[in-house]
Amino acid sequence: MKQIKRFFKLLLRSSTGTAGMVIVILICLCAVFAGQLAPHDPNAMDLTNMTKPPAWMEGGDWSHVLGTDNLGRDILSRMLYGSQISLVVGILATLTSGAVGMVLGLVSGYYGGVTDHVIMRVADAFYAIPGILLALVTLMVFKSSGIVTLVLVIAAISWVQYARLIRSEVLRLKGKEFVKASKTLGASSGYIIFHHILPNVWPSFIVVSTMSVAGSIITEASLSFLGVGIQAPLISWGGMLSDGRVLLATHWWVATFPGIMITVAILGITFLGNWLRDVLDPHNKGL
Amino acid sequence: MKQTLLKVENLEVKFKTLEGMQTAVQGVSFDVAQGEVFCLVGESGCGKSLTSLSIMGLVEKPGIVEADAIVLDGQDISHLKEEKLRELRGNKMSMIFQEPLTSLNPLFTVGNQMDEVFRLHQKANRAKAKQMSVEMLRFVGIPDPEDVYKRYPAALSGGMRQRVMIAMALSCRPKLLIADEPTTALDVTIQKQILKLMKDLRRELGTSIIFITHDLGVVAEMADRVAVMYAGQIVEQASVYDLFQKPLHPYTEGLINSTIRLGDGRRRLPTIAGTVPPISKMVSGCRFHPRCPYATPACRENAPPVIEIQGRMVRCIRYAKEHKQEGGVHV
Amino acid sequence: MGRYLLKRVVQIIPVLLILTLIIFCLVYVAGDPVALMLPPEAGEQAKAALREALGLDKPFYEQFFIYIGNLLRGDFGTSYQYNQDALSLVLERMPYSLQLAGVSLACSVVVGIVLGVAAAHFRNSPFDLLVNGFAALGQALPGFWVAIMLILLFAVKLQLLPVSGSGTWQNLVLPAATLTLVTSAKIIPLVRSNMIEVMQQDYIRTARSKGLRGSTVVFKHAFKNTLVPVITIIAMQLPTLIGGALITETIFAWPGLGMLIYRGVANLDMTVVQAGVMAVALITIVANLISDIAYCIIDPTIKYQ
């Protein structure tokens, strides 16, 4: 309880942190209550209402606040549903890559030697291929575009940053005297990892994870934009952008609103991450 | 009595923090005579380093320095503009620091960093600067100055680096040298060498030295006069002989008694109980009273006045009673 | 220093092997290209003959070794799509990629360092806030959306620049601007935080205590010390700019490597894909090596990690 109070005290002290938190909470609410909030069925085509402009423009009306696309689908409703995909993919991909990277980083940093060399060289190899390229090729090759595949592919291109971060943290902590003290007590490797290394790695892990959710959302949007990510009838912000691209010159709102949505979401998550970094910094006495 | 070189009056260093204004150094006044070694002694966090940095004008934001006057060689430098101050730094006054490991820029050679001073303050050209730098390195007892001139700091031992720092600081024959714990990070045998070097250089150049340390042994070895700092204030000021013979302030007394000397094995060290209060939670009245064996209720309530006794100064209420009105009392 | 570099070079060998394995696996899983290479009316016999000719009937490991052998001889296979040697295709597109990446990287580095150093210097001022805002926005904006918006504004509305294509410098402006925005946004915060950290070091205090000018302290003593991490991130950006710029290249119809690979993927032309990916990976590795050399030049005391 005291901790929660302290958490909010620290949060309110930072304007960007607060903004980030508010945005993230709002997006989560949008995703959870998309069904209740959306004024229309997001996939319902309405050929009488094609490319309707937003409500405040000439020809727009309040039944389609942000207008409709070339198939007459309500943009606001689609964006609300799109937040579901973005969040689900972003969070699942982060969890998967985080888990893989955490384990490999721990093993690599703690045990060192040949294991370390092998893991780090594999990491180097993955790092040498730009993530989006690797994801694109993999998705094409496996000829599947379900959420699970997408999550796995994004995880495959982002585990490296975790592994490297955790490894360097472990190397730093391994030399600390409290780890030595534990060793002189006869603690097993497992004990040291779980009682001394992990609790101290946790803060940076959380910060990187937050940033990684943002990265995964962008990657998902990019892949969907390229047409290899989320497929209809599922709705993704990237896919909406891709649809709107051809209408750009004549109906700017179709591509603009999902773009703003992505930007705001990423900004919110980044702000939150930056704030967490400041607060969780061990030099900063922390939570 | 020699001429006064530096006079610091009522120096205050404050920091603006989230918890409000915090005063790290308060009411510090002292003066340093020409050619004198003046020691500022105290434990970590007592404000001795901040005091010296404020003389140099090197206190960083968010620190705020206020002083009635800081007079160096007849010139009040407390309100000087940064550019004017810069002309004095490294020239009329210079400073060496505690960590010889980190005080030299790792990416430039010793020569490069030494030359800077000559080129800046003496407008020397490249060749002349090199010649002067090598000369200076030889002057501080570096065996192979041409070789050291070309090296990067990482290739030198701690003692060597501190010699380089001293050479750099003395390049322009400053009137005032501030040495902030210059031997703390060094091994004892190297410390001895550096202390001897500083004594020799002082004799040769007549430089006044403000020597900052936490080690009373070093004080006894180096100082002419000593100021003892505790929690941001000077609590006692005296000549080194008076101070060691009869410390007046209970803190000085405790500090001297708890210093280990050779041959102490058979006696039990007296200690000062407790720890220094943090500046954010400064105690009322005398700042030392929670740890003071002589503390009275009065110490808890009233900040003690600065008492002057026989050319010494002490901030303790005990002497106010003894010398009721005689000793000139400034607050 | 020599030993340090030698160690880095030796480390590249296993990385290359693993890389080849990853790429080969992707191709292997992609399956049988025979159906695509032959006309639809070709019979089973013709397919089997082609498979044998291509060595596709051999077990996985044997194919892998043949593949490595071919790579070593510079044989990347033939693209069925263009009916041309894959390597020559890659080499044809390379200059376009390098041109776009080079211009964007140069702009990003300049913008990143200037704004980063300035923001660090005027820490917590409105200017700093503005720069931070710019960096945050640059990282949050999806590159492809920026590209579309730039086209909308400069090509469609203002009609100042061409929508897409290549050949003139005008064609380069919009894609380079897109990439610069995204890349410099990553460099700025890093330069800024490093600069702030370096400015708190003891040797900066020493430099100031010598009476050096603020500008000398910043540009001589501090700046050189911030270079190592800055070079690291620059080296990290290069592959993203060369192969990872495929979306930007696609949107602006810029005929670089990214677009070549994207088309290859779309048409299941795996020879082109693997040659392209391999080329990008090699550039990455070389970029990292160059940055290692740069560290050694900047920091003479560099040792093993």
Add this chain to the structure above:
Amino acid sequence: MSEAYLKKEPCLLEVQGLKMLFPTGGSILGKNKRYVHAVDGVSFSLRAGETLGIVGESGCGKSTVGNLIVRLLKETEGRILFDGHDITAMSARQFKPLRKEMQMVFQDPFSSLNPRKKVFDIIAEPYHIQTKMSSAEIRKNVEYMMELVGLDKSYQNRYPHEFSGGQRQRIGIARALALKPKLVICDEPVSALDVSIQAQILNLLKDLQEELQLTYIFIAHGLPTVQYISDRIAVMYLGKIMELAPERELFEHTMHPYTEGLLDAIPVGDPTKRDEEDKPILEGDLPSPLNLPKGCRFCSRCKYAQQICAQKEPELAEVTPGHYVCCHFPLIASEEKKSE
């Protein structure tokens, strides 16, 4: 404790010819591998209840010796007998029960405590690892330990950053003593502390030794500190013991020129005794441990050095009973020779 009493005590620890080499540089293929001789043939023994001080400048290998004894490092050569058992020959599993007999107090009061653990958990860790105590027993023990080292037990739910350096060092001592070890290795336990706090911690260590019958190895770089707490002192220089003698003996009959230099380098602590004459001081820097001088490793800085010193390495030898010196020309002996 009197020396006569100590002589009757059994030998608790015996270190024989301990060597520790750290590889450095060399080509990738392992050719021309060079080694830093961090510890280069160290032998000594320690009786129960005794305090052995190890003193020396940075890089002399004193901390490495400590780390070798508690098996944080694996020696290159040599044997360590603890209570008669050769612990260098034991597997980690065999050694685990013995670990509770020897504990370590570390130098840095900030890095030695896990910043994310509460004081209670830090002091309880030894019981969790080495015993099967119930949580009630552990609580009782932790509270007892906190009281023993002078910490208020109401502090047990605080985090280390809420404490000052001295208090943190008390927490570290409580953790080290929790399992009632026989041998405690104190690796520079006071050098990171302020003067007034150093005395508190040293007195605490002395009191605890008496109360719990502890045997100490006290490692430090300052002779006064070491001498305050030790019965015997070993002076190390570049990985070797130069002189080993009872505390009094070492100061009153200094035999090694290096010990003499160390003693002369200690600030006098009394301004009236500082001689402006300046007696000769120990000149020069430590040679690089990669590039040791041939013969005696101290000869490059020794003012008494003669030809043989640069050629033949001296052995640690017992010159007078209990007083060992590693020097071709021990000081007292040569003075006696002169007077003859």
